[in-house]
Amino acid sequence: MSRYLVNKFLFTVDRDTDLTERYRRDPVATVAWWERERANRVLGSIPAEDTTWLSFTDEERTALEAHDHVTLFGLGAHPFLTLTLWIAMFERDWDEPLGMQLDYARQLAHLGLPYPSIET
């Protein structure tokens, strides 16, 4: 499990408008590019100082490729990061106010307490 790396993906994609749009438009290619080029970049550092060991599990990669926020929740991705990025990508597809957020919640409705740990 690489919960930290999933969070790093969500964090770095959400704060970059171009990356947010790429991830919305072409999630499989964007996840592959990000894991190859960005997963091991220490934030604020140069490529020569990249980390050498970070990668997604197959389950995490598949969930990110599928825009599957339910599985990400189950894996313990930080729910604030997932929600914020999903709002940026998908709120525009709904006509009614909060339509996207309420649908997002409905898809998680089968889950009770305790929620999966988000500790990293």
Next chain:
Amino acid sequence: MAKLVAILATTHHPFYYRTSQLPPEEAPPFAAEWVSKVATYRETLTRARPDVLVMVGSDHFHQLWLDNMPQFLVGKAPFYDGNWENEVREFGLPKMLLRGHEELSAYMLREGIDKGFDLAFSNELRVDHSVTCPILTVRPQNDLPIVPIYTNIFAPPLPRPERFVQLGRTIREIIDAWPSDLRVAVIGTGHLSLELGGPRQFGPHGPDPEFDARAVDWISRGDIDGCLAGVSLDSLHEPGNATHGFMDFMLMMGIAGYAKADHTDSLDLFHTMEAYFTWYPNPELIGDPS
């Protein structure tokens, strides 16, 4: 010594700013009451005539990140830019520039470290909506220097609730002992029950109205012991998965001490309950409300 003239503890609803800017025909039905309550709350700060604001909030994964996460951090800079691109995008918040008060920041850091809190610091901090929202609501002219204090209520492992109360008590001691003639107000923001990114989010009320009622009661009566007996790191998951932001209210209770709030108000909204509290530690320092 400095004069601690007011302590404000409030929620920070990022949608308030955009809602308050809407023309009446476009505003939602709750907007007028919300704006009115905020205007009343703003007056509780105005009456105290502060010179400097200590602002307690929590970065929402904007600048502080899991590669280097402080539990408690004090900003020490001459200026703080405010609000991040994804807050502009999601909430319609404006970019802002706030002035810093480096002397009080330095004093807070030195004294805090010496009193047992190994505070982190930042010389370049872009503050997020946990700090800018209360500026927009209670000091929209944004004319006072600030000392931002960030707490980690977001990225576990978190400090326990007792630690937040202790930090509040320590901040109170530090301000009371600050060798300055200035009038200080502390404004801290947190949450009552709140769910973000989970099945209970964006309901017609906060996810746990019973918790909210208990919380308002604890805060308004200054019932620190009852509050500490009623919550723990584990129990705060139950009212909603983002309810650990309530610990910022507990920090503010630590600053206020065992004192009833001089102003208590709340507003039940979709998604969350808004709450507004003000204490005047020394009523003689406050002007006539008329």
